[in-house]
Amino acid sequence: MEPIEKKRQESRKTKNSNFYQQQYQDSFVEKWDALIDWEGRTKGEGEFFIRELQKRKSQKVLDAATGTGYHSVRLLKSGFHVHSADGKQNMLAKAFYNGRRQNLLLRTIHSDWRALTKNIHETYDAVICLGNSFTHLFDESDRRKTLAEFYAVLKPQGVLILDQRNYDAMLDEGFSSKHLFYYVGEKVKAEPEYLADDLVRFRYEFDDQSVHFLNMFPLQRDYTRSLLGEVGFQNIKTYGDFQETYKKNEPDFFIHVAEK
Ligand SMILES: C[S@@+](CC[C@H](N)C(=O)[O-])C[C@H]1O[C@@H](n2cnc3c(N)ncnc32)[C@H](O)[C@@H]1O
Numbered sequence: 001m002e003p004i005e006k007k008r009q010e011s012r013k014t015k016n017s018n019f020y021q022q023q024y025q026d027s028f029v030e031k032w033d034a035l036i037d038w039e040g041r042t043k044g045e046g047e048f049f050i051r052e053l054q055k056r057k058s059q060k061v062l063d064a065a066t067g068t069g070y071h072s073v074r075l076l077k078s079g080f081h082v083h084s085a086d087g088k089q090n091m092l093a094k095a096f097y098n099g100r101r102q103n104l105l106l107r108t109i110h111s112d113w114r115a116l117t118k119n120i121h122e123t124y125d126a127v128i129c130l131g132n133s134f135t136h137l138f139d140e141s142d143r144r145k146t147l148a149e150f151y152a153v154l155k156p157q158g159v160l161i162l163d164q165r166n167y168d169a170m171l172d173e174g175f176s177s178k179h180l181f182y183y184v185g186e187k188v189k190a191e192p193e194y195l196a197d198d199l200v201r202f203r204y205e206f207d208d209q210s211v212h213f214l215n216m217f218p219l220q221r222d223y224t225r226s227l228l229g230e231v232g233f234q235n236i237k238t239y240g241d242f243q244e245t246y247k248k249n250e251p252d253f254f255i256h257v258a259e260k
Contacts, residue, residue: 014215015199017114017142020087028204028212029090031188032068033098035204036131040184041070048242049128049161050078052257056159058125064113064150065133069095069106076104083124085109085116114142116149123155129162131182132253134224135200135216147231154260160233162256166240167218169249171197177252181241221254233258 011019049071053061059081063072066084072095075082084106086092092108099106111119113129127150137143150160169176175192183190187207194201200216221238228236236258237244240251 011213011215012194012201013199015138015217016215017137017139019138019215020136023212023214024088024091025212026090027210029068029088029094031204031206031210031212032091032094033185034206035183035185035188035190036068036070037183037185038070040186041182042074044181044184045242048239048255049130050075052159052161053080053126056125056157058159060124061126061128062120062124062153064116064127064129065131066095066106066108067091067131067133069098071128071130072106073099073102073104076106077102083107083109083120085111085120087112113137113146113149117152120153123153124158125155126159126161127154129160132163132165132216134162135164135167135219136214138199138215138217140227143227144231147227147233151232151260156260158260160228160256160258160260162224162228162258164219164221164224164254164256165216166221166249166251166254167200168220169251170195170200171218171220172249178241181253221248224254224256228256228258233260235259 061075061080061082063082063084066072066086072082072084084095089110092110096106096108189205190202192200193203200218202214204212225236236256239255240246241253
């Protein structure tokens with residue numbers, strides 16, 4: 001078997017919380033904004049996160065999964081004090097560049113979630129972990145550790161906002177998307193090439209025919225909620241596509257808002 005094909009076959013089966021380090025290659029990070037479509041994303045989510053933060057009088061926010069900086073930039077522009085963390089340097093570099101283009105200086109922190117308190121020695125009113133990022137953790141111990149780290153960097157009464165795809169619906173009924181929220185870029189075809197209850201492998205095909213993959217753990221909604229509770233979060237509210245009431249399989253995304 002060709003070495004490339006062998007590598008591809010291995011990554012098809014990879015269920016490892018560190019695999020994101022390999023999957024977000026420079027060539028994929030360069031294309032991430034085409035996948036998001038910043039304007040389309042703003043239309044989809046409106047002022048949801050800003051309102052949730054304002055409701056709680058949050059000022060200082062840690063964007064724990066900065067990616068290319070979409071939420072860091074939006075929140076800075078809305079007057080929040082934001083620190084932008086991510087486990088990938090290339091994502092942070094792109095986020096910094098995106099900030100500069102809008103006359104903003106992002107304060108970036110390179111850190112894996114599981115080592116946040118080693119790298120960050122301050123506390124926040126809010127931690128956000130958005131864009132279906134938490135799904136990258138494959139071991140329950142890594143999920144617990146991450147949530148405990150988020151908890152530790154929050155001030156008393158601080159809030160964690162963490163979202164995920166609706167894997168419940170995906171596993172029950174197969175993949176479908178309204179294509180209205182989060183990743184709305186028109187020039188990308190995104191769909192799972194493999195779907196099972198311990199691994200979902202998404203395939204992203206761009207208009208230049210380049211193809212990238214992300215391996216994800218299919219978090220079920222109530223499982224995430226119970227983990228949040230077990231780590232110590234309270235008053236956990238889960239929205240579906242930014243709405244308070246919904247039928248469980250209808251939304252494309254769930255957004256958990258949990259208080260310390
Ligand atoms: C799906 S992207 C989302 C990025 C951004 N929030 C967005 O919505 O466009 C997930 C991000 O989480 C980061 N990430 C994944 N696992 C991580 C970990 N264990 N520690 C820190 N960052 C991680 C990745 O590097 C990537 O930038």
